[in-house]
Amino acid sequence: MKKKPPPSPHLAAVAVMDPDLAGKDRDLLERAERHPRSYSEGEMSVWWATAPRLVRPGAGVIGLAGGAWVTGEFEWYTPSAHDGQATASDLISRTMQDVFDGLHSALTFAWPLGAGAFVLAATLYATDAAARNKSARRLAELKDRCVRPAELNDDARTLLARAQQAKKAVLTSAMHRFDLIDRQRNEVSLPRQEWGIAEALREYTRLVKAEPSNPKGGKVAALLDTRRRALRASLDGITRRVNALESYAEQVTQADDHYRELQQIQALTDGSGDVLDFLARTARDDLAVAEIEGMTGEAAAVADAFTTALESAKEAAVIALPTPAA
Template sequence: MKKEPPSPSLAAATVMDPDLTKKERDLLEQAERHPRSYSEGEMSVWWATAPRLLRPGAGVAALAGGAWVTGGTEWYTPSPHDDRATMTDLVDRSMQGIFDTLHSALVYAWPIGAVALGVAAFSFATDAAVRNKSARRLAELRGRCIRPAELSDDARALLARAQQAKEAVRTSAVHRFDLIDRQHNEVSLPRQEWEIAEDLREYTRLVKAEPANPEGGKVTALLDTRRRAMQASLDGIARRVSALESYAAQVAKADDRYRELQQIQALTDGSDDVLDFLARTARDDLAVAEIEGMTGKAAAVADAFTVALESAKEAAVIALPARKTA
């Protein structure tokens, strides 16, 4: 099957189902921006939590072990030599005081650490559960988002053309000022883009399903028939894209006439002042006729803009047919 290489000046963008809610769209966009955070999919809450608790858990265990060790250590035993303290007694008494102080601190510290560890474990587990929920929802939404990398070269080129036509209409002045049914465009253009992207994704899937090395004449003949059918389908999609491009071209023509009309109106708005000035300086019928001619030219451009606008609206009927409501 003959495949046309994509134009280097066009780059397709990711397309999302226009029926997605804002929350679903935000989730897909977040996954698009941070693919590593969602690449692993759903995982066990335990295995997502346990590695993060190893270090703090070891710290709490060390505190508890320290409390146990210091509580069972006896450094100082009263001297049997009457009531006289020896040097050893003084050293042992000091060490016992240090250990008693350390023991008291550890006795309070390790339960606090254990509580903090439990809170951290709950927080980590909650984060993992929320992430798993997002991963499950994202897996459900994958089919409602089409990335350019999923498409073959010729399919990607068609999608880029459709998106360029869509963007040309959306950024036009006649669209912004609602001169060509802005409300209909904002509903129909994303729908047209999505349906084209869906068809192109299915076309790409069928192309990739073809055997790379067909064996036997029957397989080759069947493959030729299949490719002709797929080429006919691709041509149908291309006609749809061409209709969008024709609509965009008509909108661009209306845009040009609109800008021309604005410039001429700006010039002719001051025609009365020019007329008064000429009347004061020359009072020449020819000068008056010249000003009136300017006004006539403005009216002619206005008529041309009306024709261009009507042509754009007729092209919209072809490219963006109204959807039937249930």
């Protein structure tokens, strides 16, 4: 078997969700992953979440109401008796009074509308805050149904990234796409394998982080050494699962390569009749026949190699994706 290439140093793990999650819970977790700042505050008082957003609208409504009251209190124009003739002061006062009366009418009409808009905005903001609180509570309930790379130490993140790379290689292969290997089994088992590996790596990381950083005394050091050996054995077991997935992905990739080669050979041999006619016109018949037979033999050899690679991929799937016990 071809030696496996070393894992890419640029591998990056991504969050893994429990494949048994309901659709709406999965959507919620995906939104929280895409917009972490929107969901980082957790649950908070609806009042304190709503009040800061109402300061400006509330000030606007108060300003409109106050303006309506103030403009209604001013009396700029009082008729004066000057033989029935208006003075310049009367004209100015009357003009100012008309302006204030018009402004008063407008503000008297506007502030109730502003108050209604304020109440509507307050209701919408409060409803939004309540919905966010509901989402925050649900996210808290779902915290163990998603494994994030930040929860893992370096060794665990690398293993998870390798498993995810192997899963992606299988699910994006031509073998899977054209159902030349068990497509349905891949789509069910691979996410479960990824989730099982991610859960185990999170627990491994938690236990590693729980170790004292400065052990005191020989007994503590001896106990810590035993604990670390047990954790290493557990990590080795997870590594074997990842290796099995990588072996499966490698076999599928090899089958893909042979499949593409076979397609290219078949495309070339499909035009063998034209080649035969051309060679018959330019060379002896036996040379033409020999050339065509050679192409046919190459196609048969590639087909055999593809069949062998496909069988190897199916055998690797049995190891990497064991059938769950009934």
